[in-house]
Amino acid sequence: MLPTFSYVKPTTIGQALRELSSPGARVHAGGTDLLGCLRDRVLTATKLVSLNGLSELRGAVELPNGGLRIGALTTLAELAAHPLVQGRYQALAAAAGAAASPQLRNQGTIGGNLCQRPRCWYYRGDFACARKGGDTCYAKEGENQLHAIFGGDVCVMVHPSDTAPALMALDASVQLIGPGGTRTVGLGAFFVPPSKDHTRETVVEPGEFVADVLIPPPPAGAVSTYRKLRSRGAWDFALVGAAVVVGLRGKKVEHARIVLSGVAPVPWRVAAAERELVGHELSDSVIERAAQRASADASPLSGNSYKVALVRGAVAEALTEVRAKG
């Protein structure tokens, strides 16, 4: 059963900030993650501040510099179907379209997708795990087949979002609005690794919210995709995903970004694999080298060494797909 809380739906950003300033207030967008967390007592709230009355946070528009501004309330379904996203930012369209189920994509927003809480069964269950303020990460010695093979540290959860690695590969940033004004944070700095602070996933401060996602114009000759590997074709979180953006001049790679999902507590950029590509044609052997390099520094747990091979496969498949498109 859901606990008791009040619910407000401000219609201006000023009102939203005032409502969010009370202790125990939480941002509500689509509610697809938040309500489950409240029901399961993973989170508490005295007040939900719905952003749904703020029409300026809806939809995606082209910026004068050729980039894209996506309002935080834009749904995953809208993003997956948006002509500009499909045309220029294929990795994002693919990631948004592969997240969750059609119902959840119609209700879940991009802001909520970036700020959703971990799916680790110990975190979601009745365990005082490290992320909830306890002193143990139960997954390290316990059931860890879905957990991290990179960057685990004090907590080995994996970041659940499909859109986050795609947006990071596309060099996106988020605009945060809070009591101190507006600030822009690159996605690489938005997610907090457990080595810095294992009790939070993002830099969003109390009283603040994500207003927009900003994506720069794609680099010249850019092609991108997102390859998601999961246990079944219907809704499921990524076991491993690979977002790849490659800028081609002729047949040679001038620019590459590869960001993995399902393998680390934050979307995991593999710069060493990117370096294998730059200056080369996307031949089978170059793709294979980059795919090997992407998994080379993995530290699997007792139950998830299978993810090492999945990383290689996801990266190789994503690169083969961008070669075919380029």
Ligand SMILES: Cc1cc2nc3c(=O)[nH]c(=O)nc-3n(C[C@H](O)[C@H](O)[C@H](O)COP(=O)(O)OP(=O)(O)OC[C@H]3O[C@@H](n4cnc5c(N)ncnc54)[C@H](O)[C@@H]3O)c2cc1C
């Ligand atoms: C069964 C199931 C399967 C799923 N499968 C996948 C999957 O395969 N891939 C995937 O990526 N996701 C998956 N999800 C997650 C789903 O995509 C997210 O629940 C959804 O995107 C969250 O968006 P929302 O608008 O509903 O957020 P809400 O539930 O409203 O909020 C989620 C969290 O983010 C905070 N928040 C929301 N918006 C903002 C904002 N603008 N600024 C600051 N904080 C904010 C809320 O306070 C809350 O803590 C799944 C969810 C479920 C329930």
